[in-house]
Amino acid sequence: MTSLIMIFGATGDLAKRKLFPSLYRLFSKNKLDKFAVIGVARRPLSNDEFQQSVKDSVLSALGNKDNLDEFVSHFYYQSHDVADSNSYVSLKKFADEIDTNYKLEGNRIFYLAMAPEFFGPIALHLKSDGLTDVTGYKRLVIEKPFGHDLASAKELNKQIRTAFSEEEVYRIDHYLGKEMVRNIEVIRFANAIFEPLWNNRYISNIQITSSETLGVEERGRYYESSGALRDMLQNHMMQMVALLAMEPPIKLTTDEIRSEKVRVFRALRTVDGEEVNQFFVRGQYGEGTIEDEQVPKYRDEPMVDKESNTETFVAGKIMIDNFRWAGVPFYIRTGKRMTTKSTKIVIQFKDIPMNLYYQTEKMLNPNLLVIHIQPEEGITLHLNAKKAGGHLDAQTVKLSFANTGIHAMNTPEGYEKLLFDCMRGDATNFTHWDEVAYSWAFVDKISEVWEKTKESFPNYQSGTMGPKETDELLEKDGYFWWPVTDLEVDICK
Numbered sequence: 001m002t003s004l005i006m007i008f009g010a011t012g013d014l015a016k017r018k019l020f021p022s023l024y025r026l027f028s029k030n031k032l033d034k035f036a037v038i039g040v041a042r043r044p045l046s047n048d049e050f051q052q053s054v055k056d057s058v059l060s061a062l063g064n065k066d067n068l069d070e071f072v073s074h075f076y077y078q079s080h081d082v083a084d085s086n087s088y089v090s091l092k093k094f095a096d097e098i099d100t101n102y103k104l105e106g107n108r109i110f111y112l113a114m115a116p117e118f119f120g121p122i123a124l125h126l127k128s129d130g131l132t133d134v135t136g137y138k139r140l141v142i143e144k145p146f147g148h149d150l151a152s153a154k155e156l157n158k159q160i161r162t163a164f165s166e167e168e169v170y171r172i173d174h175y176l177g178k179e180m181v182r183n184i185e186v187i188r189f190a191n192a193i194f195e196p197l198w199n200n201r202y203i204s205n206i207q208i209t210s211s212e213t214l215g216v217e218e219r220g221r222y223y224e225s226s227g228a229l230r231d232m233l234q235n236h237m238m239q240m241v242a243l244l245a246m247e248p249p250i251k252l253t254t255d256e257i258r259s260e261k262v263r264v265f266r267a268l269r270t271v272d273g274e275e276v277n278q279f280f281v282r283g284q285y286g287e288g289t290i291e292d293e294q295v296p297k298y299r300d301e302p303m304v305d306k307e308s309n310t311e312t313f314v315a316g317k318i319m320i321d322n323f324r325w326a327g328v329p330f331y332i333r334t335g336k337r338m339t340t341k342s343t344k345i346v347i348q349f350k351d352i353p354m355n356l357y358y359q360t361e362k363m364l365n366p367n368l369l370v371i372h373i374q375p376e377e378g379i380t381l382h383l384n385a386k387k388a389g390g391h392l393d394a395q396t397v398k399l400s401f402a403n404t405g406i407h408a409m410n411t412p413e414g415y416e417k418l419l420f421d422c423m424r425g426d427a428t429n430f431t432h433w434d435e436v437a438y439s440w441a442f443v444d445k446i447s448e449v450w451e452k453t454k455e456s457f458p459n460y461q462s463g464t465m466g467p468k469e470t471d472e473l474l475e476k477d478g479y480f481w482w483p484v485t486d487l488e489v490d491i492c493k
């Protein structure tokens with residue numbers, strides 16, 4: 001791939017922890033033919049200092065690696081305040097020089113790894129100061145959050161669309177870089193045994209859990225205005241719902257896949273007004289113990305209001321009103337400071353009409369398909385089979401497949417795939433504006449209600465799976481959450 005990659009926010013956490021290691025991995029796999037990187041941030045750094053910081057971040061993420069000096073020799077640094085209109089002129093001159101020196105064919109990727117309030121102004125400057133006047137392609141990679149609600153997302157979209165067409169905008173959702181999230185489509189559409197059953201005749205409910213043990217850490221300022229609803233549900237959780245619920249696309253092209261996902265968002269049942277607290281539960285962590293360590297409550301975290309009404313946990317029941325999914329609840333839950341770090345999808349199939357083999361008054365265990373997103377990666381199918389040696393008693397047996405995948409969370413791997421997709425011009429695993437708009441419209445109805453009412457927080461102890469109302473959400477429908485810790489799949493090494 002041939003490209004000039006300009007990273008705005010090159011001294012920040014995301015660049016160091018994810019972007020530089022991911023670029024190195026692409027480099028080490030010979031996926032970067034001709035490339036150069038210009039890092040942009042305010043603090044004064046020489047090229048040497050910047051290259052050293054890139055080296056350090058690769059070493060700390062990936063350990064000792066070959067050809068690091070050669071890799072970092074492609075990195076340059078420009079001290080530039082994105083709020084200062086004058087500094088774009090020298091940035092353009094510098095970018096043009098690098099483009100010529102490296103014969104980069106005028107291909108340019110602008111990666112905005114900065115606080116969201118800068119996204120719009122940077123895009124406008126890139127155009128007005130000529131950085132987007134290139135002979136090759138120009139692409140804008142934009143981090144989350146894409147707006148704070150539908151109105152602000154529309155405004156941001158308007159600003160970036162003055163400089164980039166929709167096809168040139170790559171809105172990152174790092175869950176779409178995860179191996180097993182990408183596998184959802186393959187599991188569904190490449191298996192004759194699943195697709196015929198993938199509907200309301202055979203599936204009773206779907207559960208998606210993304211639990212974290214970490215607290216809000218140093219991100220209190222951002223998180224206070226976001227909360228779990230905007231931070232995780234509006235993007236990552238909704239994307240997983242869309243992939244699980246979409247119709248098979250006519251072809252596996254970006255447009256066809258996106259349009260099927262959008263159709264799911266259009267079919268979401270709006271939850272409004274009083275219904276919000278029947279369909280959704282919010283929580284905020286109190287103090288507690290995680291992995292034998294005492295942790296503080298959210299309200300005692302740095303940069304968090306002592307009386308904060310921000311939710312660090314959200315669970316909900318999402319209904320999709322279309323022919324395939326009518327009547328099937330999609331239960332989702334996500335939060336910080338929970339029992340374990342785990343992202344899992346459980347597809348629970350309907351019970352068979354009667355239990356011939358066991359005791360007629362007892363039901364067999366339902367069949368489950370578990371998709372393990374992280375930390376382990378794989379799938380498990382739970383079936384009933386005869387107990388060895390016994391009479392005709394049935395027991396659950398598990399058919400498991402485990403990717404040998406790396407045993408780590410939010411690894412550079414996801415970003416590596418997404419960066420490479422962007423260089424190849426494949427936007428399939430980035431979110432289209434329509435997806436963003438529909439999911440904000442859905443989430444806005446919930447946040448409007450929650451912002452008006454103060455909840456008695458904290459309402460769950462750190463190290464637990466959220467407030468008790470989360471269980472009640474499913475109990476009302478005759479279900480329960482499958483405990484994620486009991487669903488582990490063995491990793492084959």
Ligand SMILES: NC(=O)C1=CN([C@@H]2O[C@H](COP(=O)(O)OP(=O)(O)OC[C@H]3O[C@@H](n4cnc5c(N)ncnc54)[C@H](OP(=O)(O)O)[C@@H]3O)[C@@H](O)[C@H]2O)C=CC1
Nearest residue numbers: 009010011012013014041042043080081082113114143144
């Ligand atoms: N960190 C993460 O794991 C994740 C981050 N994100 C998103 O990525 C984006 C970046 O996050 P993160 O790296 O954590 O943020 P940081 O606060 O760590 O980094 C911000 C960067 O922006 C630079 N910067 C700030 N103001 C200016 C300015 N006026 N002009 C030029 N540069 C400026 C800073 O450098 P300097 O101070 O030198 O100017 C720094 O390089 C955010 O949108 C975040 O939501 C998304 C998912 C995960």
Ligand SMILES: O=C1O[C@H](COP(=O)(O)O)[C@@H](O)[C@H](O)[C@H]1O
Nearest residue numbers: 144210212231232343409410411
């Ligand atoms: O986008 C975000 O995701 C992380 C969780 O990502 P994961 O890959 O570790 O599951 C979350 O901690 C963060 O608050 C959120 O902004």
